Amino acid sequence: MSHLPHHGRYAYSAISDRPDFHWPGGRRLAVYLGMNLECFAFGEGLGAELAPGGPQPDVLNYAWRDYGNRVGAWRMLELFDRLGVPVTVLANAWLYDEAPGLIEAFRARGDEIAGHGRTNAERQGVLAETDERALIAEATAILTEREGQAPKGWLGPWISQSAVTPDLLQEAGYEYLLDWCHDDQPVWMATRQGRILSVPYPQELNDIPQIVGRKREGADFADMICDAFDVMLEESARRPLVMGIALHGYLMGHPHRLRHLARALGHMQDRGGDAVWWTTAGRINDHFRSLGR
Template sequence: MKERDALTDAGNDHGRYAYSALPDRPVYDWPGGKRLAVYVALNLETFDFGSGLGAELAPGGPQPDVLNYTWRDWGNRVGAFRMKALFDELRLPASVLVNSRLYEDCPGLIEAFRARGDEIVGHGRTNAERQGNLEEEAERALIAEATATLTREEGKPPAGWLGPWISQSRVTPDLLAEAGYRYLLDWAHDDQPVWFATRDGGRILSVPYPQELNDIPAIVARKDSARDFAAMIVDAFDEMLVQSREAPLVMGIALHPYIVGQPHRLRPLREALAHIASHRDEIWLTTAGGIAGHVMASAVPDPR
């Protein structure tokens, strides 16, 4: 087993990045002189029947919890394809966060988004488990297994990773960097990409991923309505477009088909995303990988 180094034994400090106030940072542009980068993250996830973790529409009963399992399963059978049609209609690219077991559980699902040219991002094996509570070798094996499946199916390794349930151990950034990942999405601590230090002098880029503009915390946890969630997206976009005059910003929107693919939620979401798309000449509509690639290819200042 690889020894943990001082970075991962930092006690109460994560040791990944230093404090940096946004107003004190150098100002730069995204491609085309744009200042606001916007991406949509679509979470495509699979769950275990009769065991494991899973979001709940209503408090579940004894296993097998058919109510909640089938609600989530509906997302892969119906909701995801409604989301795809919406993205097609509005000409929106997507970062598709993929549980690797979906290739087996839902043949043709990931392929439908691949055909659009969407980015495929690693999202563990299944959302019935967390990686953050595993021993280091078990977590390394989880990352390796998911990565091998995505690489085989997509013909290239994924550049980015989001842990199932935003779960990380003390060594997750190190393991991802060592597995060849270029960026991660789990940390919601900034509105700009931030380089993380990893052990043995390495580094990995953190791309902002939303926890506010995310339908699980908003709709499932806080019980916001679909209209409330859509209004949040529009208000955040309008405000960030103004704020981006002073600094380049990243706005992500995190969606799950079993939640916002439902017809009564899809309608207000369509209106919100159409509002964003109507400003495409003022913003950079891209993917999380596009943002990471631009940072890596350019002399973008490191805000650490």
Template structure:
């Protein structure tokens, strides 16, 4: 029996792959994916603290907006205190809504990655032409503000059409965070070349953990520390990537922030044993050591 396939990558057991290491011979790379999102008022999609009523859903809109007004600034203070970099996964609408927040992350030197225009929409519901325009709009807005286009992309709601990887590669993206099938970067095929998949977590991610599974603040912190300790042990055999996906309207709430700080301090205590970095640096390091065997100057354009 032959099942329908995406044909983006082949099966590869992690125990049978060629070896490589992260900088300074380290086995575990850790990055923080900080989602900065803006939502339409009275329409569109959005995570819910409680079941939403008829629009305008003021409760859930205001809860999400707390992240941009308060939570993101508290998270940034914590990252500064712990000397931690971040990959900022940003809706391009944030440039018009909260420019001061983006200026602060730019001043920190954080990586800015594409995250659509707004999390009120899914690109998977669009035609190919419309989806290409969405990617182009978000990319151009980031490039104007940051002086260069982003290297990485995370779709709002991790929503893809059948051609999303093709469109990202054609738009100049070097890596995607949409696929959570591995603990190492994986080269993906597209119709005009190759795109690197960098692991982005759906377990160590506050939306599935807190919003969907109703994990407590302490439980989410334990999920982070237990994952870190286990992956650090595993990384003696194979180099691994641990991402931590955060949304300030969730983890920026005071009680959750306190437990998150404890978990990140646990990771920082092993700073000499791991590579704490950004998703883009992980993509570049992997590509330099493990280039796709079929890559050519033509397919990289």
């Protein structure tokens, strides 16, 4: 009998068969917002597109992305302040120099700052192991210096991983990663020198796949958030769940989309009340680890 190649990181586990547990305060649904703060190279490299790009320098798409750091992210920060919700910042390390004060403004709110590579103009998964290790080390060193503490979590630029990325992250001191969208609960992943926790990160409730990839607009994306929340809130009575929402300033920070994001988050606050743990990916990691599983 033939067998499919397997990653060897975790075994199959049906979510309905796992031991029960609670989030802090007996709550059952953990919600976090993954706020991607990213920078891009001018005239080269990767980047999401508003419209099909022309020859480099592709001013249209570069400037559209730059709007997110100059305007959109700040507009979203004001919304998060009004609603009183924390976020996990997924930070490109070179952004400290490209957009001075932006990451610092989220830090001032008490938000978590997690690693997200050097820039989203590159992928790490295509690099040789020595080069990927160097990328992780450089980004980690910058975040550690600027924040005064090492980041606990990592999301690869473009969700890009090589066959050894979990190993390299664990060896670099990371406690959790966000690249695998395979579950609604944290999952331990094996590495060559121990293990690392996979915290759920969304690819459906993610503005890039929906708005850029599937050409849906802000109203549809907000409806998806509301629908997912309603289902997961009801389901969480049977099992604890994690609901993440992935956001980018150059997408949801535009005025015509922000009003729909505000509507969705307001719906979640009104419906969830005290039953929902509004938190960060890092605190989800901390609590799950404290369970001793």
